[in-house]
Amino acid sequence: MAVLTALIFPFSVVVFAAVLTPRHASALTRQDFPERFVFGAGSSAYQVEGAAAEDGRRPSIWDTFTHQGYSFDGTTADVSADQYHHYKDDVKLMHKMGLDAYRFSIAWPRLIPDGRGKINPKGLEYYNNLIDELILHGIQPHVTIYHFDLPQVLQDEYGGLLSPRFMMCCSEDYTAYADACFQSFGDRVKHWVTVNEPNIEPIGGYDTGSNPPRRCSYPLGADCTGGNSSTEPYIVAHHLLLAHASAVSLYREKYKATQGGQMGITLLGWWHEPATNTVQDAAAAVRMNDFHIGWFMYPLVYGDYPPVMRSRVGDRLPSFTAQESEKVCESFDFVGFNHYLIMRVRSIGTGSSQNPVDYYGDAAVEYPSKDISKGEVETAPWSLGKLLEHLKLSYGNPPVWIHENGYADAAAGEAEYDGDDHDRAEFLQDYVEALYLSIRNGSDARGYFVWSFMDVFEYLFGYSMRFGLCGVDMNSQGRTRYERSSARWYSGFLHGGELRPIAQSQKSLVE
Template sequence: MAPRLFVLLLFCLATLPRDAAALTRRDFPDGFIFGAGTSAFQVEGAAAEGGRKPSIWDTFTHQGYSFDKSTADISADQYHHYKDDVKLMHEMGLDAYRFSIAWPRLIPDGRGEINPKGLEYYNNLIDELIRHGIEPHVTIYHFDLPQSLQDEYNGLLSPRFIDDYTAYAEACFKSFGDRVKHWVTVNEPNIETIGGLDSGVLPPQRCSHPFGNCTWGDSTTEPYIAAHHLLLAHASAVSLYRAKYQATQRGQIGITLLGWWHEPATNSSEDAAAAMRMNDFHIGWFMHPLVYGDYPAVMRSRVGARLPDFTAEQSKKLPGSFDFVGFNHYLVVRARAHDSAFNMKQRDYYADAYAIANPFDDIQEGRLEYAPWALGRLLDHLKLKYGNPPVMIHENGYADASELPRKVEYDDDDRSEFLQDYLEVLYLSIRNGSNARGYFVWSFLDVFEFLFGYRMRFGLCGVDMDGEGRTRYVRNSGRWYSGFLKGGELRPAGKAYVAA
């Protein structure tokens, strides 16, 4: 063996973990953040307490449209149990907790005066986290649009949303920015617009025939209009933060996108092109403007005049309007070419993109495909196409259910194995040059799931949703993650992985 080759081999062996199952958090870069997350509507409860008013999700669930006909009126009741939860986070060893501010709790009517009780709650939560050495990572808007703004001007469909959102974001910066150093402007705008304004399966339930069954809406145009306003609202908030607050508060700000990865359904070149096209629609819809100042060329050509235009000023303001990009990654979607859909006179987002059956159908019926390698493909895509931006994996988790959907279970070793597999892929992606900076498990607690209600549970900690006290239970996966965070090696133990 040539001397140089021998030295290179020794270096590679020295820098790899002893074996895949021996991966520890020490193998990740210095400063890499490990945490877990929830969102306000899903976990807080206290829906009508402390001055909070309804969001579009309150209206939706109270009309019986959620998957299991449930509401989030109480959910895990973190509003009353935040101190217990922070103590659990501290015992688990979390570096950070990702949560959101409820717009209808902080500014109940969508604009105007700050609600003192809402301000008090979030100040208390943030201070409690900091006292326990846990970084607050805060999402400003996580789906829970005040119902008043939906009623007044159709919410995301109006450019008035941009100014109201910017004022709300500034209220957050002013109130909490002295302690919050990681801000997310908007969560998953690339799916909120599709679920709410194309298929109409989510609030505000707008769609048109034949793409959905709604009372009002236009599936062919409204998702693109809403996404356009969300992009401009994001850029407006970032510009404001950088001009008035970032220098003194010394925080970072970004946006979080859903990161489904699309793979060809077959080996055909047509399906390969469909998968590439779908990734451009799903990821490029937001990443392309944020990096290059305009929508992807394939969207321009296929959507045509239905896709809004950016002004010259907006095209200058968008690129670089992030310090990091968050991605919520769960699954891979198989794309199959269906160009006849593109030739329809009337077509929606999915027909523009590839199209097969609406993936929401697969999700609601439980046909999910978890594939850890897909996270690596996503990170490679970001590296090659978008200049390798700093990335936070803001959600990654495993759902389970039982015949008693709200029963607490400890035995969730499949979840531990799932997290182990994804962390190994994440580690290898970083070794391969990915600029990933953090990883957050979804979710810290069982919560009201937007797509599943209480039928599916993601929590590292279970919650007795039928008990008046909403008792918390640390599941096996919570103990596993705690062991990993505290420096233990991960060793196989039967089907599951445990921390030693």
């Protein structure tokens, strides 16, 4: 999954999905959702495209990271599902499934390989062809401009997201890249995401050092390339927020009137709950939701960081100028959320040996080790409802797209290819129902995307864990696609079937 769910527990995922049955689930169909509600599935460029060194594409920081052997299972995404060569077949499969939309990202190193300057004709051709193919089949393209794959050349030149040049220069590089996307594809793309999960990329890359560019400080990580975990995550997040606002401002000034598209940003949406029934842990959960969600939502809605972050982080938290605050505030038409997990948090005292000066130390929380050490995570559909209610009450009920929600299971060799993933279908059913109830309760949710359309290289798990509705045989030269039970269920629901039953007798989607 695109979400960095194991920054604090780099182990396998064991999913516990609670069953929510507030009404007779089999009575619910997609027609019960608002008329223009969109159902889709997603991927991202680095994770699905392959063709890593073809047609002018140059390395991203994730290419460098995986080629240095730092991925979870030692693999790379050099080939992955090879959508670069199979996009036409994949779009046909999406059409048969009944998707309204496909969420994907544009690879900056493929479109503008040097980070700035000339557009790569082959990269431009690929994305034009993919978008045209989607539209030909009646599928909306929902495009993410930046999805973790910063060109390595910009990292080498001035330190990438961390450098002050990011705010003064790379923000211009990013905005020029966004401009190229709008100019090239905006006549057909009407839903743009500026940045994917900017509330977690700074943690993995600049606090724990578990992701590229592997920066951290003692005692939070080992084998880092330098860093300062007490300041760098906040600086990087600040730069990403300003870059987002710059792209939105550009679009509204230059393209909105003629292209008529919408701009947003997509955040990771963990929901935090107390680990125990103590007052301290209850306060920690509230505090952590402010740190995790409010880190970006508060400036987007109110023009500054949350008061709890201002008071706890102090002068290590960057400040907005009056002009920047005005530019950031309301710089969205929608907000996307990638929701997977409930995170149970325990309060810890400030200044203790357990509490290093970093993002989690500033929040004064820890995650109970009994689950982390086993690689277990908790999920339940009610957590999505709580997230949406929180957005409604705290941030003015913004238009929300659930851009990722999915279920992981372990890759199991040849036995996996029977496609029997009823647990995944049950998981998705429960979350779709929870989403419906939130809409009934007044949340302004506009769409739901399953992560992922098919198996991809997972940022945290490589190929050891699979999220796909459709499977991909990563050992075959042609990367053979095959259907799973969850794909048949989703197709049945999208074609008008009831939510609960899994239609096992439907025609195969993969011919």
